[in-house]
Amino acid sequence: MKLLACPVCNDPLSRFEGALKCRSNHSYDIARGGYVNLLPAQHRRSRQPGDNAGMVAARTRFLNRGHYQPLVDSLHETINDARLGGPLVDLGCGEGYFTCALAKGISDVYGVDVSKPSIKAACKRDKSISWVVGTVSRLPLVDAAFSTATVLMAPLSPDVARVLPPGGKLCRVTPAANHLRELKRLLYREVQAHDRADIDLTYFDLQRSTRVTFSAALGIEDLQELVGMTPMRYRARKSLAETVCDSDITRVTFDFWIDVFEKHQ
DSSP, X not given: OTTBBOTTTOOBOEEETTEEEOTTOOEXXXXXXXXXXXXXXXXXXXXXXXXXXXXXXXXXXXXXXXXXHHHHHHHHHHHHHTTOOSSEEEETOTTSHHHHHHHTTOSSEEXXXXXXXXXXXXXXXXXXXXXXXXXXXXXOBOTTOOSEEEEESSOOOTTHHHHSOTTOEEEEXXXXXXXXXXXXXXXXXXXXXXXXOOOOOTTEEEEEEEEEEEEEEOOHHHXXXXXXXXXXXXXXXXXXXXXXXXXXXXXXXXXXXEEEEEEOO
16 A cells, blocks of 8 residues: 555555554554545545445446456456556446456556445455545545556546656546447437547547457346446436336447557656
8 A cells, every 4th residue: 555645635655553644644544354545524525425335236246247258358458468567556446346357467456436335345356456445536646656547437537647657558448339228228218329438638648449349148137237337227217127127138238448548758
């Protein structure tokens, strides 16, 4: 946890027994599970920000069945081809499925998410990773300390530029046009294709783009959990259970862009 910074004064944090402290003596306990909460009350937008425990459990069950393995395989190819390395921070890491996949072969990996239930679940996956409850809009990370930042289907904040040095890499995964098209047709009155995520990022040059498209056979339980772990849960026309159970969907399309950027010199 040597690359963490105080969320109040932004000074580097050092470990003292079971806590992290800065020079101003702001102190943050390391939880029994191994994570540290660096999200002070004044930085929260709600009392319990991010995904709740139910959503985290649904996402964990779905991802553990390996439905996103083709995306994981493509990420490993990207890491090797683009020579992405550590220290690496996964921003908006959720319950850690992709973070742990990214960590293979890379030392010094961090995962940051605003959801405390997500970070608690992530700790159960791999205790060698430094897990942090924090907001991506004000990252509790040391300036220019990371070689690589990843943002996988999560919000991207301009603060990412601060934690990468010139030449640092940003790997971003966003939905492509046909992502979850079968479910959208079922749940929405009007289906709109995903727009390509804005790739004109200040301080960064686009180095490479890869489109990853695949489909998977999903059962009723898979479909319910997939809807429950995506923004579709907020916009469905009917109850999720009723809609999914009455459907005849057997395969779902997954469609992503993997973009790699380099920070300006």
